[in-house]
Amino acid sequence: MPREYINLFYLVASVCFILGLKLLSHPRTAVRGNLLGALGMLIAIVVTLLDRRIISYEVIIAGLVIGALIGAIMAYKAPMTAMPQVVAIFNGFGGGASALAVGAALEEALKGGFIEEIDIVFTVSAAASGLIGGISLTGSGVAFAKLQGLIEERPILLPGRHAINLALLIVCIALSVWLIVNPVFSLPYWLMVIVASVLGILLVIPIGGADMPVVISLLNAYSGIAAAGHGWVLNNSVLIISGSLVGSAGFILTALMCKAMNRSLANVMFAGVGTIVATESESDSIYAGRVKSASPEEVAMLLEGARKVIIVPGYGMAVAQAQYPIKDLTDLLESRGIEVKFAIHPVAGRMPGHMNVLLAEVDIPYDKLKEMDEINPEFKETDVVLVIGANDVVNPLARNSSDPSNPIAGMPILNVDEARSVVVIKRSLAPGFAGIPNPLFAADNCLMLFSDAKKAIMDLVNALKS
Amino acid sequence: MEAFVSALTIFVLALFVGFEVISKVPPLLHTPLMSGANAISGITLVGTLVTSGMKLTTFTTILGLAAVIMATANVVGGFLVTHRMLEMFHTKKEVK
Secondary structure (H helix, E strand, O other): OOHHHHHHHHHHHHHHHHHHHHHOOOHHHHHHHHHHHHHHHHHHHHHHHOOOOOOOOHHHHHHHHHHHHHHHHHHHHOOHHHHHHHHHHHHHHHHHHHHHHHHHHHHHHHOOOOOOOOOHHHHHHHHHHHHHHHHHHHHHHHHHHHHOOOOOOOOOOOOOHHHHHHHHHHHHHHHHHHHHHOOOOOHHHHHHHHHHHHHHHHHHOOOOHHHHHHHHHHHHHHHHHHHHHHHHHHOOHHHHHHHHHHHHHHHHHHHHHHHHHOOOHHHHHHOOOOOOOOOHHHHHHHHOOOOOEOOHHHHHHHHHOOOEEEEEEOHHHHHHOOHHHHHHHHHHHHHOOOEEEEEEOOOOOOOOOHHHHHHHHOOOOHHHEEEHHHHHHHHHHOOEEEEEOOOHHHOHHHHOOOOOOOOOOOOOOOOHHHOOEEEEEEOOOOOOOOOOOOHHHHOOOEEEEEOOHHHHHHHHHHHHHO | OHHHHHHHHHHHHHHHHHHHHHOOOOHHHHHHHHHHHHHHHOOHHHHHHHHHHOOOOHHHHHHHHHHHHHHHHHHHHHHHHHHHHHHOOOOOOOOO
16 A cells, blocks of 8 residues: 555544544543544554555564453453553553664664665654653553562662662663764664663652552653654654654643642652651650540441441552442442442542542442542531541641641642541551651541451441341 | 654644643543553554564564564553443443
């Protein structure tokens, strides 16, 4: 097929991607949007296979079959609680594929095939996508390992890490310059990809688990930009368009997540937040004698007398797999005429929107899942708030933004303390990710139900039934 | 240079389109948005197909194979997992 026709089909594919993303803005049209995106991808792939430059299909078919099997198995086997790490690993695949494919294109170009002449646009974009692709590959790998619990989730801080990272970045740039000014062999490129891969690891290990929503969003942006860079190398419009679409999606989410924590991207990436944990004495001065513990039966009585209940889920719900009994509890309360809503903090969980997916999985209607700004005025008229496995996102200390030592100062929170009663289901008084005590637990209107989240909800359901 | 400028034009305009379209996606759907966008970034597959089908040297063939496998896993897995998630979102009235 002549190049012009191929490019026309690429335009069709790009339109599919844009419309598909647009349809993702409403849950009713989102399934169609995703299918439209997949259709666009299919068009782009089929048209590409008709390219005259392709002379052999064995490798391609083998790659497509193996890749499709890996992707399909991972997509179907993964439980919904594992979505953050699944997205991370797919993301790493995308970035890695860009780095390898650009390297292959470079090898061929150096041998005189593939393009007429190696110009500066080719080498600069090759170096850029190799760098970003390498970081994205190993960075996503580390994020996957942290989320899967294969390595320590808390920040791992190397001494002099900023200096090391800066040095690695300078080495990458130097190798890129070498490639650009003297494009005769591919060694600088591959060295640069290796150094970038090391940099990707070092950039992500000092970031703690609760900051993963930012990291995953940013890595997503990187893999998009790497794909766009790949498009510059090949002078391919559909790659450039889709890459920059994905890049902007990633950057938007990164910015939203940082805003939801009132922290700068630099603070999330480099400050190593999550290493300092409050001392006993600090916690004692806040909690001593003021924390009231309740049994499931007492909480059930409280719920029976309520007219409106708001549930605040956090990462603890995902860890305990408590979403299943939460569905039973919701049904039970609603069958007694009690209004139940869910308050979702933007950074609850390990990726943007994590809680919504888990609650949708257990058939909780999405119109009950409320965003922070929408639900915050409602806490005042709420009888009981159930906080399940959340901590920092309901910590009233965040409103006190004057103390610079407070890592969550100024972070927008769910104002659960305004409700008539708050029940916090938590295993202990241990601090959350920010490492600071939570005065909510010592508030007059707060009861602690010390238990595993899943067990606590099942006990509540049983107590309500009897 | 001309090719560079037209590629740059496409790149910048697509960034703007992306910002416009994606900032309308509600937080409710941020996870599927991310995994859907992620699947689209597997478009790099299109580029890997050409380079791995040219069969210039064994080294590039191996590179191409690895790249095709990774990109395909990204595309197929990404769209499937997004579909799985989106199918779960419904209101009370909608039949399960």
